[in-house]
Amino acid sequence: MLTEYGTKHAVHVITNHFGDLVAKVCECLLRKGPLTRQNVKRYTELSDEQVKNALLVLIQQNCVQAFTTEQPDGFADGPKANTQYVVLFDNILHRVRFAKFLTILSQEFDQQCVELVQGLLEHGRLTLKQMFDRAKSSEKEGNLVDLDSLRETLVKLVTAHYVERCPASEPLLMPISEEEGPARKKGSKSAKKIGEPETIEQQVVEAALPMEAMRFSVVTNVESDVGEKEKNSNNVTPGEKRKHDVLELDECGVADEQSVVYRANFEGFIRRLRHKGCIDHVRAHLDDGAANVLSAMLQATSSAEKKVKTKNSVPLSLSSIYEEVIKSEAGRNMTLDHVRASLVQLGELSFVDASSDSYSIDFEKIIEIAQNEEVESVVSKRYGRDAYRIFRLLSKSGRLLETDKISDTTFVEKKDAPKILYKLWKDGYLLMEKLVVTGARQSQFLLWKVNRQILWKHVLDEMFHAALNLSLRVSYELDREKELLNLPADKRTGPLQDRYNRIRKVRILLESSQMKLDDAILLFHDF
Amino acid sequence: MAYRGRGRGRGGYGGGGGFGFAKQEPFKLFPEIELPAHKNIPIEKNLILWNSRLLNYWKSSPYFLEESVEKNSQSVDIERYSDWNKPKVSSNRGSINQFLQLHSNNFPAELVKDSREQRNPKRVRWNADRGLRKLDLFEKLEQKFEGQEDKDEKEKKEGEDEDEDGDEAAGEAEEEFSDDGDYNQNIDFDDDEDDFNMDDGNDDEATY
Numbered sequence: 001m002l003t004e005y006g007t008k009h010a011v012h013v014i015t016n017h018f019g020d021l022v023a024k025v026c027e028c029l030l031r032k033g034p035l036t037r038q039n040v041k042r043y044t045e046l047s048d049e050q051v052k053n054a055l056l057v058l059i060q061q062n063c064v065q066a067f068t069t070e071q072p073d074g075f076a077d078g079p080k081a082n083t084q085y086v087v088l089f090d091n092i093l094h095r096v097r098f099a100k101f102l103t104i105l106s107q108e109f110d111q112q113c114v115e116l117v118q119g120l121l122e123h124g125r126l127t128l129k130q131m132f133d134r135a136k137s138s139e140k141e142g143n144l145v146d147l148d149s150l151r152e153t154l155v156k157l158v159t160a161h162y163v164e165r166c167p168a169s170e171p172l173l174m175p176i177s178e179e180e181g182p183a184r185k186k187g188s189k190s191a192k193k194i195g196e197p198e199t200i201e202q203q204v205v206e207a208a209l210p211m212e213a214m215r216f217s218v219v220t221n222v223e224s225d226v227g228e229k230e231k232n233s234n235n236v237t238p239g240e241k242r243k244h245d246v247l248e249l250d251e252c253g254v255a256d257e258q259s260v261v262y263r264a265n266f267e268g269f270i271r272r273l274r275h276k277g278c279i280d281h282v283r284a285h286l287d288d289g290a291a292n293v294l295s296a297m298l299q300a301t302s303s304a305e306k307k308v309k310t311k312n313s314v315p316l317s318l319s320s321i322y323e324e325v326i327k328s329e330a331g332r333n334m335t336l337d338h339v340r341a342s343l344v345q346l347g348e349l350s351f352v353d354a355s356s357d358s359y360s361i362d363f364e365k366i367i368e369i370a371q372n373e374e375v376e377s378v379v380s381k382r383y384g385r386d387a388y389r390i391f392r393l394l395s396k397s398g399r400l401l402e403t404d405k406i407s408d409t410t411f412v413e414k415k416d417a418p419k420i421l422y423k424l425w426k427d428g429y430l431l432m433e434k435l436v437v438t439g440a441r442q443s444q445f446l447l448w449k450v451n452r453q454i455l456w457k458h459v460l461d462e463m464f465h466a467a468l469n470l471s472l473r474v475s476y477e478l479d480r481e482k483e484l485l486n487l488p489a490d491k492r493t494g495p496l497q498d499r500y501n502r503i504r505k506v507r508i509l510l511e512s513s514q515m516k517l518d519d520a521i522l523l524f525h526d527f
Numbered sequence: 528m529a530y531r532g533r534g535r536g537r538g539g540y541g542g543g544g545g546f547g548f549a550k551q552e553p554f555k556l557f558p559e560i561e562l563p564a565h566k567n568i569p570i571e572k573n574l575i576l577w578n579s580r581l582l583n584y585w586k587s588s589p590y591f592l593e594e595s596v597e598k599n600s601q602s603v604d605i606e607r608y609s610d611w612n613k614p615k616v617s618s619n620r621g622s623i624n625q626f627l628q629l630h631s632n633n634f635p636a637e638l639v640k641d642s643r644e645q646r647n648p649k650r651v652r653w654n655a656d657r658g659l660r661k662l663d664l665f666e667k668l669e670q671k672f673e674g675q676e677d678k679d680e681k682e683k684k685e686g687e688d689e690d691e692d693g694d695e696a697a698g699e700a701e702e703e704f705s706d707d708g709d710y711n712q713n714i715d716f717d718d719d720e721d722d723f724n725m726d727d728g729n730d731d732e733a734t735y
Contacts (some may be wrong), residue, residue: 017585037637050592052638053623057590059634066635083635099577123626125633130626137653170635180721190542261633298674381563463603472556512568 002030003457005464008094012471017095018057021046025054026087029064034086034200055085059169061124062091062263064402066170067204085172086204096467097518101269104276105162112153119160120264125166127256128154128218130334156220163267166213167208171221174430219260271308274527277519278366282351290342294351295516296324297361308526315358318343329452341347347375367527374520379429387420389448391429400433400447421448428458460524467517474510477503589623625651 003166007030016025028043034044041051058064064085071082094101096161098121105114112135119134120126126134128151135145152258157163209215224331275298283291300321316324322339325331343359346352350365372395380388388408395402407417424430425448435445478485481503484496492500629639712714 012633017558017591019591019593021592021594053592054731056627056634056638057592057623059638060623061590083637096578099574102577103573118581122588124590125628127628134653135649166633169633257627259630259632261628279665296653313581476556507569508575508630511566512570515571515574516568526627 002466005463005468006089007031007227009464009468009471010087010089013092013095014063014247014469016475018061022049022054023058025051026058026063029085029087030089034084034204036082036084039210040085057088058085063088063360065167066200067116067173068170069173086201086207088201090526091266093521094270096514097522100518101264101266102274104269104272108160108175111302112149113157116150116153117157117264120163120262125261125263127259127261129467129482130364139228151218158218160261161216161265161268161413163262165210165217165269166261166263167210168499171204171207173204173207179236209248219257232491234300247429255263267308269306270526271302271440272523273522274308274363274367275302276344277370277523277527278361281366281370282346285349286332286342286345289334289338290345293321293325293332293339293342293344294346294361296328296331297321297352297359299322299328303359308473309363311362312353313361313363317359322357367523370523371456373457374523378459379424383420386410386416387424390417390420391424394448394450398450398452400449402435403448406448406466418446418487421446428443429455430511456524460521461523463517467514467521468515470517474507474514477506477510587620589621589626591620593620621652655661 010030011027013025014026024044024046025040028040032039034041037051037055040055041048044051048053055066059066064087066083066085068083072392099103101121102114102118105117115135115138116131119131128147131154132145132147135150139145143251148351218298221512234502275295278293279295279298280296294397299318300316300464304314317342318336321343322336325334325339343354347354349358349369350362353360353362376388376395379391383391389413390406393406393410403418403421404414406412407414410417415428421430421432425432429450431449431451431454432460433447433449435447437445481499484492484499484503487496627634631639
């Protein structure tokens, strides 16, 4: 479910990156859900050409995915397939974090890798040939680019799952029939914790994904093409004869380099950021030793993770953990006892599940605790220490508590407690229920509760609101000083230089704040 | 009176008809609020630099679609002599077709069939158009000036070695990238921490 400020934030990001025209189309799709091209034109009142170009840009930049559904046509002409477009909200949010993705890469790979992915982030999608042309255009003397080394770089990135093949252009989405509806809901209770049915966006993304093996494959040389070609031809309508001549493969290989399109795999980067977030959290709570152990466990098991929001890591034995720890620079000097002690510490905080000599990281727990701390910190800063204690009590108990009981347990004055509770309730942090007891005399009790699901959505919306405010302020400040910024450096004298220094500091401060806030948004939305 | 613009609900609106029940407040775009201490914010210059480069690329790329004036409406007005000297409205951006792989593997069929693909790979402009970036020449002057400033400041600075190394590395990285002439840097990032210190009056807090 998209919240109001989530939508506004996303629209502002697109406006900054691609202009008002594209943003108009994007906003239309965000507010109205998946639409056909004609409907987009109708609602935005733009010309055919403008809608088409905007959609092309959004698809190219992976912000929109097209799909088709079969609609039974009333005129007995048979079912008609029509193309609809759905906005990929998560991918729009990722756009403000591209700098973080590139930072990860620069820590793990070389400069050529970073530049290749930078090109993919700038353009959204590129073929190998385009990547080569781009690299050649900014070639420096003494550092010539050749196709083979670039291909190797691409293979490295694809193997690490940081780059993937682009999804299908318009997959067919099967509508969920009415009989399946209730059955799905029953099944979903056991399958998912929250029990929400998949949104259309999620269904479309899943339908568009290429098969796992093909998603992370690169057409390299003739011999290894055999495997890929067979999978490629699965996309061809069944029943067609397939010829696998070596000569044909060779031609197809070259043609593929010009036609197979790749893009950055955001999931891979988010997974990496999630790991880093967990390690930082553990380091803050325990110590460097525990952080090293966790980091080693992640190193060993990350390739086995199927999706970003994995609950637990693959179990590892103590000896394999120790082997991994001493491989890393930070953990080289750790003894087995030290590792065991850290695992015990992690287990006490439920960050790691220990069972029959194997240890597995409980991501959900680490993230849950980090989220709690974030919300409690907001409450404490905004409403004070008493409110913080009250909120923590309600959050931990997870059920309705009565006003007097709250003030007794938290040692808050009886006359202050209702005021604080009322303030928290008004701002959407608590739920309230009235209980009227008719006995000897009628008395009314007020009961309070923290509902985590609702509250988390509210907190996330507030974060989007804050992010939007920050972006608006940055745009406003830069716009105000536009002429000053366009002045050449030697013309900036006296008061102009002061103003320039001011705008520079303002920009650095505001943008750093945006990056920090984005860490919190990641914690609540993507981790 | 209705206030439009970037208010997004903030600020006061005049009461309907001005009956006197609603207090009319002046419209403030960014009302004063209590802000947190700015020193607690970790400054992420690397991230800002990357972000800035990407943003500058997109703003000058063909992907930034401008709402251009329709050609039909121009022909309604009589062409005047004074119009000859006016700058032409046409954009200097490249066409998006030079980058898009317009085949049905990549885009939906209904969008592909109307577009022409640009076939000539030599015409593709990978680096942002010079005209749009405006600051090209001045950028180079800025970088020169920045280089000089850096040298002066380093002489005055009481070195904290790690910081200096960091600064030098960052400075070098910047010089390297600026030699490409690829990216438009509106703000010069002379990664010289002294700017902060000098303005803040020598705090006791640790510098980065």
